[in-house]
Amino acid sequence: MTPSAPAIELRSTGRNFGTRVALQPLDLAVAPGEVFGLLGPNGSGKTTTLRILATLIRPTIGSASVLGHDVVAEAMEVRRVIGVMPEKPSLYERLTIRDNLSFWADAHAVPRVDDAIARALEFVGLGGRANERVGELSKGWRQRVSLARAIVHQPKVLLLDEPSSGLDPSAATAMERMIRELVAGGSTVLMNTHRLAEAERLCDRVAILRHGTLLELGTPRQLRNRLLGGVVRVELAAPPDTRLQHAVESLPGVAGVDWTGNGLLCRVEDAGRDTPRLVSGLVGGGAQILSVVQAGDLEEAYLELMARTETAVLEAAA
Ligand SMILES: Nc1ncnc2c1ncn2[C@@H]1O[C@H](COP(=O)(O)OP(=O)(O)OP(=O)(O)O)[C@@H](O)[C@H]1O
Ligand SMILES: [Mg+2]
CATH class of the missing domain: 3.40.50.300 (P-loop containing nucleotide triphosphate hydrolases)
Known part of the structure; x- marks a missing residue:
C-alpha cells in the first residue's frame, strides 16, 4: 500500500x-x-x-x-x-x-x-x-x-x-x-x-x-455553500452610506447584497473564504460591525437537501 x-x-x-x-x-x-x-x-x-x-x-x-x-x-x-x-x-x-x-x-x-x-x-x-x-x-x-x-x-x-x-x-x-x-x-x-x-x-x-x-x-463547508449558497448576515451600528454599499458590492467573492436598514444579507461564493474579506471591506469603509453570522449550518443544509429530494420524488411520481 x-x-x-x-x-x-x-x-x-x-x-x-x-x-x-x-x-x-x-x-x-x-x-x-x-x-x-x-x-x-x-x-x-x-x-x-x-x-x-x-x-x-x-x-x-x-x-x-x-x-x-x-x-x-x-x-x-x-x-x-x-x-x-x-x-x-x-x-x-x-x-x-x-x-x-x-x-x-x-x-x-x-x-x-x-x-x-x-x-x-x-x-x-x-x-x-x-x-x-x-x-x-x-x-x-x-x-x-x-x-x-x-x-x-x-x-x-x-x-x-x-x-x-x-x-x-x-x-x-x-x-x-x-x-x-x-x-x-x-x-x-x-x-x-x-x-x-x-x-x-x-x-x-x-x-x-x-x-x-x-x-x-x-466537507461540511462545501455542503453548506452548495446547498445554502453561503449567506452571511451582518449587523452594523449605523446605516451604510452609498459609498460603503458600492465598496462592498464590488468586493471579490460577493455575489449579491440585500441592504436591510442597519445591516446586510450578503451572498458570497465561499463563506469561509469570503467572510473575512467582507468584514475587512466593511471596516475599511468606516463601518462599525455589531455582529457577523454565517447563515445556515450543516443541519440546515441537510434539511434543505431533504426538502429538495422530497420535491424531486413527488415530481417524479406526478
Ligand atoms: N438484514 C436485513 N434484512 C433485510 N433488510 C435489511 C437488513 N438490514 C437492513 N435492511 C434494510 O436496508 C435498508 C438500509 O438499512 P440501514 O440499516 O443500512 O439504514 P441506516 O441508514 O443505518 O438507518 P438508521 O438511521 O435507522 O440506522 C433499510 O431499508 C433496511 O430495512
Ligand atoms: Mg443504522
Whole structure:
C-alpha cells in the first residue's frame, strides 16, 4: 500500500436484501487520518455500508477494502485492523466490563491483555469500574464499554455506528472528545450519525445518503455553500452610506447584497473564504460591525437537501 492509498475504499459497493436495495453502488475513499461521516435518514444504508466494511455482511455488487485488504477475500486481515462500535452494543450483559474486554482481546490475540484492557478502560473513563457487570450499566456507560472494546486491540481504522446515540449532552460531548483523541493518535474514523452539529464539528468530510443513494459528498463547508449558497448576515451600528454599499458590492467573492436598514444579507461564493474579506471591506469603509453570522449550518443544509429530494420524488411520481 502506498502512503497516499485510501484507508477505506468502496468501489461501486452495493447491497440488496432480497428484492430490497439497501445500498446502491457507492464509490467512496476515506484518507488515512480522516474523520468521515455518513449521514442520512433512517433506512438510508449507513449501517449497511458500515457492516460491509466490518466484514459482517458481503456486498452483493462491487468490492471494498480497508487498509488495502479486501473485505471478502481478506476478511481476517480486515478484522485485525478495524475497531467496530455497532449500532447496538453487542456486549455480554452478565459478564463484567473486564471479562467482556478480555473475551474480545483474546479473540484478537492481544499481547499483554491486562495492560491493554487497563489502557482502554482508562481511556474511556472506566478505569475504576472494571468489575461491574455490563447489564447493570446505564446506556452512556455501555457506550463507553463498547468504545473500549472497539479500541482494545489498538486498531488503525474505527467504524462507529452512531457512537453518541441516546447519550445526554455531556456524555455525547465526552464521546466526541474521545473520538477526537483517537484521531489525534492517528486513527481513521468512519462514523454514522444523526447528530449534525457533531458531524459538523468532528468530520473532515461527510456523505449524505437517502434510499441507499449518495446525494452529496464533501466537507461540511462545501455542503453548506452548495446547498445554502453561503449567506452571511451582518449587523452594523449605523446605516451604510452609498459609498460603503458600492465598496462592498464590488468586493471579490460577493455575489449579491440585500441592504436591510442597519445591516446586510450578503451572498458570497465561499463563506469561509469570503467572510473575512467582507468584514475587512466593511471596516475599511468606516463601518462599525455589531455582529457577523454565517447563515445556515450543516443541519440546515441537510434539511434543505431533504426538502429538495422530497420535491424531486413527488415530481417524479406526478
Ligand atoms: N438484514 C436485513 N434484512 C433485510 N433488510 C435489511 C437488513 N438490514 C437492513 N435492511 C434494510 O436496508 C435498508 C438500509 O438499512 P440501514 O440499516 O443500512 O439504514 P441506516 O441508514 O443505518 O438507518 P438508521 O438511521 O435507522 O440506522 C433499510 O431499508 C433496511 O430495512
Ligand atoms: Mg443504522
